[in-house]
Amino acid sequence: MVRSATISPEKLRICGSDHILCFLRHSFSRRNFLAGHCSSIFHNSERKHERHLSSDVLSPVTSIGYKVFDEMPQREDRAVESSFMFLRDLLRSSMKRTEVETPRSIHCFALKTGFLQDLPASSKLLMLYAKTGDLASSLGLFGELKVKDVIIYNSMTTALNQNGRSVAAVGFFVEMIQKGTEFDSTTLLLAASSLSSLNLSKKCPLVHCLAIVAGLVSDSNLCNALMNLYAKGEDLSSAECVFTHMEHRDIVSWNTIVTKCLANGHPSKSLKYFKSMIGSGQEADNVTFSCVISACASLGELPLGESFHVLVIKLGYIPQAYVAVANSIISMYSKCGDTEAAQTVFEEVLWKDVISWNAILNGFVSNGLFQEAFGILKKMQSVDLMQPDIATVVTVTSICGEICLSREGRAIHGYTVRREMQSNAIEVINSLINMYGKCGLTRQAELLFKTATERDLVSWNSIISAFAQNGFTQEAKNLFKEVVSDYSCSKFSLSTLLAILPSCDSSDSLIFGKSVHCWQIKIGLGDNILLSNSVINMYIGCGNLNAAFLLIETISETRDLASWNSVIYTCALNGHDSESLRAFQAMSHEGKVRHDLITLLGTISACGNLGLVLQGRCFHGLTIKTLRKSDTQLQNTLITMYGRCKDIDSAVKVFGLISDPNLCSWNGMISALSQNKAGREVFQLFRKLKLVPNEITFVGLLSASTQLGSTGYGMQAHCHLIRRGFQANPFVCAALVDMYSSCGILDTGMKVFRNSGVKSIAVWNSVISAYGFHGMGEKAIELFNEMISSNLGMEPNKSTFISLLSACSHSGFIDQGLSYYNQMEDKFGVKPVTEHHVCVVDMLGRAGKLREAYEFIKGIGEPQKAGVLGALLSACNYHGDTKLGKEVAEVLFEMEPDNASYYISLSNTYVGLGGWDEAVRLRKMVEDKALKKLPGYSFIDI
Structure with missing residues (x-):
């Protein structure tokens, strides 16, 4: 023991690092070490250090070891040199270890041997303390040193950076500059690293200027760091300037400029620099190829990407060995739509990492292959030592949101809780909030948002979007106001405004929508075309077409x-x-852009709503001519359009051309047949349905039952929808009430109404209409009063007053009907339209007040549709007023010269009063023009 404790430093150096550290551990007890360490930091004196290591506190073995060190300073020069070499080797070998006690032992040895003031040794000891996480000791040692050169400062700055103290590192750099301490390229390199960690890329010009003044711009490493810092601050032009003026460019320099161009959204520049790199004779490596292949993916250049794929294989960067290159190739093929090639490359990779799995998963998701994506996820979980990470969870959560898989989304939520991902990554919380919002589970999204320990602007955007998309417009607006108060204008994002705009969907929200438009201009996003398009949608949804068309003219460039x-x-x-059709004409006339699927969906829908069958057929031909393949959504729109235009044959032909009709296709065809009084065909088609029907299907069936007057079909449909659980749907309830009341079973209709859980305005309207249809005007008025006085928040709409005025007309309640008409706009905010005018004219006409009805039409003050005058003509026919009837008929003949019912109605008026000559003349006009009046018919339910 004694001999081993007194072995010379020369022999210890020869023995190796493990024996050296073992000797040090046994030579100093913990008590001795702590005493020596505290002395070195607070007393800065070797004498005080020796007093702390007095013999009364040393163990026998430690005392022997202490004597060895005590004798070292008195040895000859050779012994001193040996001690220094021993310390140097000890520091070098210790840099590979992470034991906390190692640097402390070496510190004590350096104090004893007198080499603590040796700057290279001190700098290594500083780094050794930092490596073990003992930053306090590094700072203490730094304070002890009397002489500090650039190496010491660099070492201390490195130690601070390694321990996440970037602010303090910048402080040391500033201190060096202020004191005039000499600095080198490493100093500036460390300063750039600190600024990058603090996201202070805007300070990069200061470091750059210092490098230029000191003549250090020839250092390639420093220039690479400056390029990286400039690009991180989105100042790509400055990064390119640094690159252009570099004297010596290495592979890192080229990779830096290539990758940073791609990261800043300039993939074409990445490819341009790659071309220059090859032209300069610099060979590319796997990092370069990963970047340029990703650039091809961003540009959608599949042929170029395939060329790079061939090149990397030729140069030996095969996907089986170079995983990073393989991952880029997988992403490139996926983004270019070639999922088969992406999957082939993925399967060839022998050592797949989590990025490989995420790349193929994202590829399937981006190409709509959701089932395949879930299959990849299952495979991934079955691989040993391969677990989904945060990126995987975010991707899969987005799938659940896109296709409304709420059950699977909840399962992923549970997985993140078990793996404690939520507490470590706010991206997971944000993706879950977004998923719940898209699945319609707004309250779950709100609960997750409120319980989140950390929120960023993305969190606020996600919850605002969840509320806005699910009809909670007021809650969305309140949250937006909170964001306005919590975040400054500079922190506003494009997504914030895009999230709130869908909540402005009615005339009541117009003022709020205008304020959002003002925010867009205020924060400098007035030229953003995506946001401008959303503002156009907002103005149209709020009914301000002038503002929408003015805005699209403003952004004409x-x-x-x-x-x-x-x-x-x-x-x-x-x-x-x-x-809508006028906008299409303007777009076609301008000629800058060409229509697509969305354009045709809008124009075909407009033609259907207007009943313009010829124009609709033209757009149908345009779809066949310009679209490469048929789209089910477009075919469904065509069915709806032809149904509304009463062209059932064309609707049936389009339906027959759909290779795999979805439920929307079946519902559209059922609705088209139902709208055109083809009730029996509706039930024949329904019998062929192999899909599970939904609420819309049953609404079409009930409408067909109403047309047929068939309680048998209607009751069967009623039983079927009860089994499906659709009886609580408000639209189904309204259709049931209409069906039973039209078939004369009003009591059953009322039972359906009373037993319905949530009564929508459509259900109330149906019941009021049913009472009016059966001549029970008093009941209709009572129900209307019950509706507006209830605490359900029901506000009467246009259809409510049509039903109410019609009930007053059938029951002869003239005064009440006129009173309700006069209150519509003033009291309830419902502006009268043509249907209301028809009801009032019919009401006055039934009471024989034909002149009052005619004066009412003149007093409306706007051009009226034929239906209003047609109601007055029918009243003239009923009461035999040929003079007024002829006056009204002349106007109608000009408005609709091909409508045979007007000629027949006026002819019947003359027949009633014995004016056979006029009656024959009108009948002959009908025959000469080959006009036909649709015959009336009745049904008997057997």
Whole structure:
């Protein structure tokens, strides 16, 4: 023991690092070490250090070891040199270890041997303390040193950076500059690293200027760091400037500029620099190829990407060995739509990492192959040592949101809780909030948002979007106001405004929508075409077409196809069909962009709503001519259009051409037949349905039953929908009430109404109409009063007053009917339209007040549709007023010269009063024009 404790430093150096560290551990007890360590930091004196290591606190073995060190300073020069070499080797070998006690032992040895002030040794000891996480000791040692050169400062800065103290590292750099301490390229390199960690890329010019003044720009490593820092701050032009003026470019320099161009959204520049790199004679490596292949993916350049795939194989960067290159190839093929090639490359990779699995998973998702994506996820979980990471969870959660798989989404939520991912990654929380919002589970999204320990702007955007998309418009607006108060304008994002705009979908939200438009301009996003298109949608949804068309004219230089589609499709969606077709004409006349599927969906819907069958056929021909393949959604729209235009034959032909009709196709065909009084064909078609029907299917069946007056079909449909659990649906309830009341079974209709859980405005309207249809005007009025006085928040709409005025007309309640008509706009905010005018004219006409009805029509003050005058003509026929009837008929003949019912009605008026000559003349006009009046018919339910 004694001999081993007194072995010379020369022999220890020869023995190796393990024996050296073992000797040190046994030579110093923990008590001795702590005493020596504290002395070195707080007393800065070798004498005080020796007093702390006095013999009364040393163990026998430690005392012997202490004597060895005590004798070292008195040895000859050779012994001193040996001690220094021993310390140097000890520091070198210790840099590979992470034991906390190692640097402390070496520190004590350096103090004893007198080499602590040796700057290279001190700098290594600083780094050794930092490596073991003892930053306090590094700072203490730094404070002890009397002389500090650039190496010491660099070592201390490195130690701070390694321990996440970037702010302090920048402080040391500033201190060096202020004191005039000499610095080198490493100093600036460390400063750039600290600024990058703190996201202070805007300070890069300061470091760059210092490098230029000090003549250090010839250092390639420093220039590479400056390029990286500039690009991270989205100042790509400055990064390119640094690259251009570099004297010596290595592979890292080329890779830096290539990757940073791609990261800043300039994939074409990445390819340009790659070409220059090959031209300069610099060989590319796997990093370069990964980047340029990703650039091809961003540009959608599949042929070029395939060429790079061949090149990397030729140069030996085979996917089996170079996983990073393989991952880029997988992503490239996926983004270019070639999922088969992506899967082939994926299967060839022998050592797949989690990025490989995420790449193929994202590829399937981006190409709509959701089942295949879930299959990949199952395979991934079955591989040993391969578990889904945060990126995997975010991707799969987005799938669940896109196709509304709420059950699977909940399962993923449970997985993240078990793996404690939520506490470590806010991206997981945000993706879950977004998924719940898209699945319609707004309250779950809200609960997750409120319980989140950390929120960022993406969290707020996700919950605002969840509320806005699911009809909770007021809650979305309140959250937006909170964001406005919590975040400054500079932190507003494009997504924030895109999330709130869907909540502005009615005239009541117009003022709020205008304020959002103001925010867009205020935060400098006035030129953003995506946001401008959303604002156009908002204005149309709020009914302000002038503002929408003014905005699209304002962006005439930048507007794209999406801008025109915003007008064409949204106008058709909100009932502004004529404006939709006019916008299409303007787009075609301009000639800058070409229509697509969305454009045709809007125009075909507009033609259907307007009953323009010829124009609809033209657009049908345009779809066949310009679209490469048939789209089921487009075919469904065509069926709806032909049904509304009463062209059942064409609707049936389109339906027959659908290779795999979905439920929407069947519902569209059922609705088209039902709208055109083809009730029996509806039930024949329904018998062929192999899919599970939904609420819309049953609404069509009940409408057909109403037309046929068939309680048998209606009751069967009623029983079927009860088994399916659709009886609580408000639209189904309204259709049931209509069916039973039309078939004369009003009591059953009322039972359906009273037993329905949530009564929508459509159900109330149906019951009021049913009472009016059966001449029970008092009951209809009572029900209307019950509706507006209830605490259900029901507000009467256009259809409510049509039903109410019709009930008053059938029951002869003239005064009440006129009173309700006068209160519509003032009290309830419902502007009268043509249907209301028809009801009032019919009401006055039934009471024989024909002149009052005619004066009412004149007093409306706007051009009236033929239906209003047609109601007055029918009243003239009923009461035998030929003079007024002839006056009204002349106007109708000009408005609709091919409508035979007007000629027949006026002819019948003359017949009633014995004016056979006039009656024969009108009948002959009908024959000469080959006009036909649809015959009336009745049904008997047997």
